[in-house]
Amino acid sequence: MSYTEETLAALRRSSPAQEEFFQAVEEVLHSLRPLLDSNPRYREQRLIERLVEPERQIFFRVTWIDDKGAIQVNKGYRVQFSSTLGPVKGGLRFHPGVNAGIIKFLGFEQVFKNALTGLPLGGGKGGANFNPKGRSDSEIMEFCQAFMTELCKHLGPTIDVPAGDIGVGTREVGYLFGQYKRLTGRFDGVLTGKGLSWGGSRGRNEATGYGCVYFAEEMLRVRSEGIEGKVCTVSGAGNVAIHTVEKLLSIGARPVAVSDSTGTIHHPEGIDHDLLKQVKEVERGTLEAYARERSDARFIPVSEYPEGGHHIWTIPCDIAFPCATQNELTASDAETLVANECIAVCEGANMPATPEAVSYLSQSGIAYGPGKAANAGGVAVSQLEMSQNAAMQQWSSEEVDARLQEIMATIHTTVSEAAAEFGSPGNLVHGANIAGFRKVADAMIAQGAV
Ligand code: NDP
Ligand code: 2IT
Numbered sequence: 011m012s013y014t015e016e017t018l019a020a021l022r023r024s025s026p027a028q029e030e031f032f033q034a035v036e037e038v039l040h041s042l043r044p045l046l047d048s049n050p051r052y053r054e055q056r057l058i059e060r061l062v063e064p065e066r067q068i069f070f071r072v073t074w075i076d077d078k079g080a081i082q083v084n085k086g087y088r089v090q091f092s093s094t095l096g097p098v099k100g101g102l103r104f105h106p107g108v109n110a111g112i113i114k115f116l117g118f119e120q121v122f123k124n125a126l127t128g129l130p131l132g133g134g135k136g137g138a139n140f141n142p143k144g145r146s147d148s149e150i151m152e153f154c155q156a157f158m159t160e161l162c163k164h165l166g167p168t169i170d171v172p173a174g175d176i177g178v179g180t181r182e183v184g185y186l187f188g189q190y191k192r193l194t195g196r197f198d199g200v201l202t203g204k205g206l207s208w209g210g211s212r213g214r215n216e217a218t219g220y221g222c223v224y225f226a227e228e229m230l231r232v233r234s235e236g237i238e239g240k241v242c243t244v245s246g247a248g249n250v251a252i253h254t255v256e257k258l259l260s261i262g263a264r265p266v267a268v269s270d271s272t273g274t275i276h277h278p279e280g281i282d283h284d285l286l287k288q289v290k291e292v293e294r295g296t297l298e299a300y301a302r303e304r305s306d307a308r309f310i311p312v313s314e315y316p317e318g319g320h321h322i323w324t325i326p327c328d329i330a331f332p333c334a335t336q337n338e339l340t341a342s343d344a345e346t347l348v349a350n351e352c353i354a355v356c357e358g359a360n361m362p363a364t365p366e367a368v369s370y371l372s373q374s375g376i377a378y379g380p381g382k383a384a385n386a387g388g389v390a391v392s393q394l395e396m397s398q399n400a401a402m403q404q405w406s407s408e409e410v411d412a413r414l415q416e417i418m419a420t421i422h423t424t425v426s427e428a429a430a431e432f433g434s435p436g437n438l439v440h441g442a443n444i445a446g447f448r449k450v451a452d453a454m455i456a457q458g459a460v
Pocket of ligand 2: 120
């Protein structure tokens with residue numbers, strides 16, 4: 011058995027029933043084969059075994075009281091995967107589907123993503139199996155306060171700095187920050203994605219979506235193509251999707267579809283961005299309400315989706331942006347996209363493509379930007395927020411955006427060069443995994459057996 015096969019088999023035994031975590035590790039190890047073959051010291055130093063094991067995992071009970079006075083109990087998680095390159099950094103996800111395997115896959119991906127930004131960041135992830143849907147504002151606050159009451163023991167501006175992810179936006183970060191400050195008496199830069207008047211950075215809210223579009227522009231540029239005039243589909247209707255749509259519209263592309271957990275909106279004229287924000291951010295409703303306002307848009311409910319696929323990927327497009335959740339794009343979706351002459355897939359979400367879809371897209375010849383490179387703009391601007399907090403400063407939108415554009419272009423160059431160096435030019439999945447791993451692994455060797 012090869013080194014990677016041995017490690018995967020051991021992981022299967024030691025982390026049973028963590029399918030998404032295993033999926034993320036398997037993809038990375040597959041990409042690393044040529045690097046591991048040419049550098050025996052990674053094996054001698056047991057780098058793979060060390061990297062698949064989080065430095066620390068905190069699993070905790072979150073007890074809180076709902077509006078009816080009933081006691082509620084949820085599972086809370088923070089997985090501090092790696093502090094090799096800097097303080098642990100990564101978002102918090104509140105979603106009923108959260109479990110240890112989901113948080114571990116997200117934390118594992120975050121380590122390499124953060125390394126690719128070139129910024130001093132470790133990697134981790136956290137969250138809870140809490141379902142915010144249908145909860146009142148005071149219930150959300152109660153939950154956030156109970157969650158932070160435990161989590162605050164493990165945070166610090168140079169230790170671990172969470173941010174948002176699915177189900178956690180500025181409102182939740184506000185309640186979490188308020189509770190941290192109440193418990194510790196410190197106004198620390200201990201969360202990113204804060205409001206602009208209390209330590210937040212301009213551009214953080216927009217950063218993941220905008221950065222994803224900048225990454226797509228880089229992928230197209232090397233193919234002598236541009237985004238202007240391109241028809242785009244964007245899955246999801248949350249923070250990442252909305253800001254992807256916003257940036258696409260501002261540079262003259264035509265996003266024609268978005269989706270949420272209830273269905274897909276197809277709007278051939280181009281998504282009405284203000285209406286999308288009103289329905290999803292202000293009213294916190296479902297996309298059906300969008301179609302009620304625009305008679306030229308069609309709502310396709312989840313019940314009408316093709317077997318084993320997502321309706322949005324059947325809509326012909328030039329560029330597809332999966333921006334909702336893991337494993338939302340299957341092999342048959344990928345085949346449909348390519349058959350419909352899509353020229354690029356650029357991932358705003360974390361691990362949105364299944365392994366079969368990843369392998370199909372990588373061999374299809376279209377431009378394919380994997381999440382750990384393409385969606386790194388969010389965490390990159392989080393680091394800019396940490397820098398501003400440390401210096402007690404606030405930068406202009408222009409300054410943050412210029413840095414974000416430069417970071418995304420540099421990530422694209424880094425992953426493209428690593429792919430070419432290890433024999434798979436143009437394969438940005440291999441490039442991202444190799445470049446991210448090499449940076450963390452070399453630093454781990456330098457820091458000794460810890
Ligand atoms: P939000 O909670 O703001 O939005 C998530 C969107 O995806 C919602 O529209 C939601 O539908 C939809 N969605 C979530 N889960 C499912 C599901 N199981 N099936 C169908 N639709 C689903 O989250 P974000 O926009 O922040 O995150 C989206 C993705 O981007 C995630 O993969 C996240 O990890 C990743 N990401 C986020 C970053 C950030 O800065 N926020 C940074 C980098 C990556 P509904 O509205 O009906 O709930
Ligand atoms: O997946 C991600 O990169 C995020 N959810 C953002 C993490 C961060 O710390 O800004």
